[in-house]
Amino acid sequence: MSNLFKNNLDQMKIKITENQIKQFDQYYEMLVEWNKVMNLTAITDYDEVIVKHFADSLSIVKIQDMQQDIKIIDIGTGAGFPGIPLKIAFPELQVTLLDSLNKRVKFLNAVIENLGLNSIETLHGRAEDFARHKEYRETYDMCVSRAVANLSTLAEYCMPYIRVGGIFISYKSDDIEQEVDKSKKSIKILGGDIVKVKKFNLTDTGIGRSFIKIKKNKETPMKYPRKAGIPSKEPL
8 A cells, every 4th residue: 555545544544454455556556447447536646546536435525424334325336436435445335336427336346246245236327316216215324426516406405315313425626615505495304404514635636625515304306306407407
């Protein structure tokens, strides 16, 4: 493990085993290898992946205790961020990775198999569609997302998956005040309330990041999410 990663983990008080270190290294190697034939990430330099993907994914510990056996879904996971780093570091989590692009899902399945990860599944499709399925709707303790969409749109994708009493944590850049203000009404409509906004810098960088933590207090009305494409074109 590089000193950079060790330093990041120490700062976050995350302890991992030799086997988990190997899993992170293997994940990195697969990411770079598969990235040659498909667009998974613009970031391939080892140190940059450590900071901007792995450490960024794990920094959720700044706002939420992840050392627990809970069911989480990562919406718009892409190359597996934050879901796979969270699963490696906190193996007791039960994780679902959802992405709309089949070739990315194939990559995720290969990573899961090669790393020997258990209690983790992938879903290929749109968030708007799976949210209508009984076995997924309001069944998760937590939803996480690093997807690039405004918070109102993201909330409409994510809130239907969370049980009442569960939480949604959105990974964002540091400049989010306006976005948070604009999203309060839509989050309320979807059954949630913003309980905390946490701003921080990634360790030893000037990269500003934020977490928005939303608690679900009541069921999401059945008409949400609206049909594919509408949440992004016409945010609530």
